[in-house]
Amino acid sequence: MSSEDYERTRTRVLVSILIVFLLAAPIWWRTTEVYRAPLPVEDIRAWKEDKAFHRTLTLNVDVAFYDHIGDGSIPTAGKLVEISEKLENDLNELYGTTEKGRAVRRGEVEESVPSEVFADVKLGFRISGELDLSCTDVAAKGDSWSSSLNGHYKVHVACTRPEAGKQTDIYVSSKRAVFVEIPGQCTDDVRVSHTLLSVIGGLFADEQTNYLKMTEQKGEAANTDWESMRTMKYASKYQVTFSLLNADPSKVLVNWDIQEAVKAYILPFFSQLSELSEFAIDSQVQNYAALPIQSQLMEKDGRTVHVLRPEALPHFINSAEWNLASVVSSAPPLNFVLYIPPQSQSPLFVVTFKNDVLETNAFLIPRWGGVVISNAEEIGVRHFSLDDLHPIMEVYVAQLRDLLGVKHIRIRNVETLLPNAQVTYETAPDAGITLWELDQLVRRRTVQNIVDAVTTLNSLATLITNLESMVVLDDIQSQVLYALDALRQARLALEANDFSLASQYAREAFVSSEAAFFDPTMVSMLYFPDEHKYAVYMPLFVPISVPVLIAVIREINGWKNRKKRIKQKEE
Incomplete structure (x- = not known):
């Protein structure tokens, strides 16, 4: 070559x-x-811009006057219009939905939400008045006297004959209705307006305060108050476990009719919350469940008893020995324990810091569940029947209310504004929650889910923008797009005052945003x-x-x- x-x-x-x-x-x-499906980052950022989610949740209140004594003591049609218009203006000014931009609550001035906060939610009111000359008995508090929709409420006003020492009677029913009996004629529009402003404004004052906390602190996670610390973080599904823990089965054998008790006392409560979350329920019985903390001795009624003090209660749960997670589930758990102490530590009571024995002999563990202690009086077999479990289930329902964020309805500062008024609150029915409480919970969770979904999507956009090696699959893109669409639909539903539909879309937006952010495929390439x-x-x-x-x-x-x-x- x-x-x-x-x-x-x-x-x-x-x-x-x-x-x-x-x-x-x-x-x-x-x-x-690294495959990175394009995400609508600009659309996500738009939800964080100033006034991106500034909404007024308008509540419709129908005020009806009844000629209770039949002498024409109710306002005339013209006066009724004036009272309704003045009441609506005063309420909207009170809640900061007027141009003044501030909420005045009971002599306390609070500045409106700062402009740099993307979410600003206030309550607004639309008042309508009516006269009913045919009805003379306001005591018939039936279903026809209440509203069937979230955000629609009725205030029934009747003026009684003036009597010495007669006071204003206010009855807050469990079904979106308030009954007000004012002694004397209702032609005094100043007095009537003041009474109605105090009642209606006070009923929703706590809800408005919660919205201010949510938006100013940018989410529930930033709240540090006690109520937020003990309330469970919202989830679309919860795993509820009822556990019967018997410390010494060699002395006492215990069984319970838990299925019948759950069906009778717990399921009605969960059915009321079905539009917010799902609840999966299971139960278990565990023997030889030793007390993880040392009880102390105290004299009570001439005998020595064992007590658990408040500082020891957070250490009550011994997860190493008590396998309370009986079902494998990704849903947040809610545990409710019925503990039977051994004979060597009986009787066992829960006491306060002042050494007062709690009547329920139960305590709540924030964001975990609740515990009820029942002492076995005799050695042998003990069976908890449906009737025996009734007071225990009432305690569990009360603990569930605290854990799920159900707040008692009340008229704030009514003692100061209406010093001579007698207020009666109808207790929750068998379901364990009134419609007032359910409505406020639905609206509060709706706003919270929207705020959390927006925050999560923005965190996801920031994460993906800063980490170029992060995988973004088509499923994540679909979840983000679905969450944004659900947010838009929730905003439209709120504009239409359809709180049930808004709750559904807000829930879907929250679930989709969480699923996208915590998708396991996103971190696969971060290790390479x-x-x-x-x-x-x-x-x-x-x-x-x-x-x-x-x-x-x-x-x-x-x-x-x-x-x-x-x-x-x-x-």
């Missing part, structure tokens, strides 16, 4: 290697790149960043690339020399 053929062959081999490199480079780049790629590829490609690069340089120099020699020969 001549030198020219050798050089030609060497050039062809080198060119072939370069072609292989050039063709393989884009294939390698494509097969090793670019620095690690270089560490892997350099030992492989450097030994190959250096000889090839030297050969290319040598070939280029040889080609230049050959071209130079040919040029010299031609000259």
Whole structure:
């Protein structure tokens, strides 16, 4: 082989290697790149902009006057319009929905939400008045006297004959209705307006305060008050476990009719909350459940008893020995324990800091559940029947209310504003929650879910923007798009005052945003960043690339020399 053929062959081999490199480079780049489905970052950021979610939740209140004594003591039609308009203006000014931009509550001025906060939610009121000359008995508090929709309420006003010492009677029913009996004629529009303003404004004052906390502190996670610390974080589904723990089955054998008790006392409560969350229920019985803390001795009624003090209660749960998670579930757990102490520690009571024995002999563990202690009086077999479990289930329902954020309805500062008024609150029915409480919980959770969904989506957008090696699959993109659409639908539903529909969309937005943020595929490539790629590829490609690069340089120099020699020969 001549030198020219050798050089030609060497050039062809080198060119072939370069072609292989050039063709393989884009294939390698494509097969090793991190897939990132495009996300609507601008749409996500738009929800965080100033006044992106500034909403007034309008509540419709129908005020009806009844001629209780039949002497024309109720306002005329013209006066009724004036009272309704003045009451509506005063309420909206009180709650900061007027142009004044501040809420005045019982002599206390609170500035409205700062402009840099993306969410600002206030309550607004639409008042309508009516006269009913045919009804003379306001005591018939039936279903026809209440409203069937969230956000629609009725206030029934009757004026009674003025009597010495007669006071204003206010009856807050469990079904979106308030009954007010004012002694004297209702033609005194100033007095009537003041009474109605105090009643209606006070009923929703706590709810408005909660909205201010949510929006100013940008989410429930920022709240540090006791109520927020003990309330469970919202979830679309909860796993509820009822556990019967028997410390010493050798002395006392215990069983219970838990299925019948749950059906009778717990399921009605959960059915009322079905539009907010789902609840999966299971039960279990565990024996030889030792008390994880040491009880103390105290004298009570002339005998020595064992007591658990408040500072010891947080250590009551012994997760190493008590396997309370009987069902494998990703849903947040709610545990409710009925504990039977051993004979050596009986009777066992829960006391306060002042050493007063709690009547319920139960306590709440924030964001975990509740515990009821029942002492076995005799050795042998003890059976908790449905009737025996009734007071225990009442305690569990009360603990569930605290854990799920159900707040008691009340008229704030009624003692100061209406010092001579007698207020009666109808207790919750068998369901364990009134419609007033349910409505406020639905609205509060709706706003909270919207705020949390927006915060989660913005955190996701920031994370993906800053970490270029993070995988973004099509499923994550779909979840984000669905969450944004649900947020828009929730906002439209709130504008239409359809709180039930808004709650549904807010729940879907929250669930989708959480699913996208915590998708396990997003962190797969974070453990193999670019620095690690270089560490892997350099030992492989450097030994190959250096000889090839030297050969290319040598070939280029040889080609230049050959071209130079040919040029010299031609000259």
